[in-house]
Amino acid sequence: MSRGRFGAQLRHPVLWVVVAAILWGFSALAAEELFRNHGVAALWLVAARVIGTAVLLALFVGPARTRRALGRLTARRGEAVRIALFGVVALDGVQLTFFLAVQHGNAITATLLQFTSPLFILALVSFTSRRAPAATLAVTVVAAVAGVILVVTGGTFTQLHIPLAGLAWGVLCALFTAAYNLAPGPMLARHDPNLVVAGAFLAGGAVLLPSLVTAAPRHMDASGIALVAFVVVGGTAVPFLLYLSALSRVDALSANVVGTLEPLAAAAGSVALLGTRITWALGLGVVLVLGAITAVSVSRARERAAS
DSSP: OOHHHHHHHHTOHHHHHHHHHHHHHHHHHHHHHHHHHSOOOHHHHHHHHHHHHHHHHHHHHOHHHHHHHHHHHTSSHHHHHHHHHIIIIIIHHHHHHHHHHHHHSOHHHHHHHHTTHHHHHHHHHHHHHTOOOOHHHHHHHHHHHHHHHHHHHTTOSSSOSSOHHHHHHHHHHHHHHHHHHHTTHHHHHHSOHHHHHHHHHHHHHHHHHHHHHHTOOSOOOHHHHHHHHHHHIIIIIHHHHHHHHHHTTSOHHHHHHHTTHHHHHHHHHHHHHSOOOOOHHHHHHHHHHHHHHHHHHHHHHHHHHHO
16 A cells, blocks of 8 residues: 555544544543542543643644634634533533443443444434434334343343443433534534634633542552543543544544444453453443444435435
8 A cells, every 4th residue: 555545544534533432442441440440530530631631732732823713712702602511511521421430330331331322313313303213223223222231231131230320321421422422513614623622621621620639539659640641642632633623524423433443442452451251241232232323324324315
């Protein structure tokens, strides 16, 4: 393969989503390790993640350029409110519910539940367009629900394989993820995605700043510091830039479907690094959920092609 062709492929937005999904998957594993063995609370890790990423993104864009761009973005009151709401509600909401799902459950189930969000997007699209989804899509919903049941019960169907709190936070995370995918579309069409992300993280970080002190862990060794650094840089700043940049060139649903690599990355990493045992129920549940999400994507793509 020629260097030019390889470089062109690296610039493809779908590849950006793939890399972002893998990094997010390993970030969930790092968070699980921090919760279990380093005494870190979910709220503190969210605060560190959002505030640290806000600083990194501002440095990446450039402090002077960030100030000028944010000044333009917030010159209109409505735009300022939209960016602040996106940062505080959607971005912080996804972060906190996801990490609470990891803390009360585990990385695999949290990422899998999060990626049922395309089903909520489908429900919203059907509601706003006042059209019922096709029968085939209804089947995919049933398949996804069955997959989630397999994962959270371990195939026993008499008790939850994870705490109820982990399941509840995972479902909430899916709702926030759907909002996160849909909300920035108009802003990304009008402004540089890097600046939109930086503004959202600054707004979200400002709200979380007190938690960085009040929820701080009592002790953090070198390995814990390294894990936090990875969560902030490799698991947040880089993938968020890649993902939201891709959203300006591909639709939210397709990006979310490609992002289903995240639970696969989390599962593979959990087996390799944390010694997790993949049971038949977990394996089948993952296949059902990811298959259902892929089917939703294919159906939506056909609808767009026909219209």
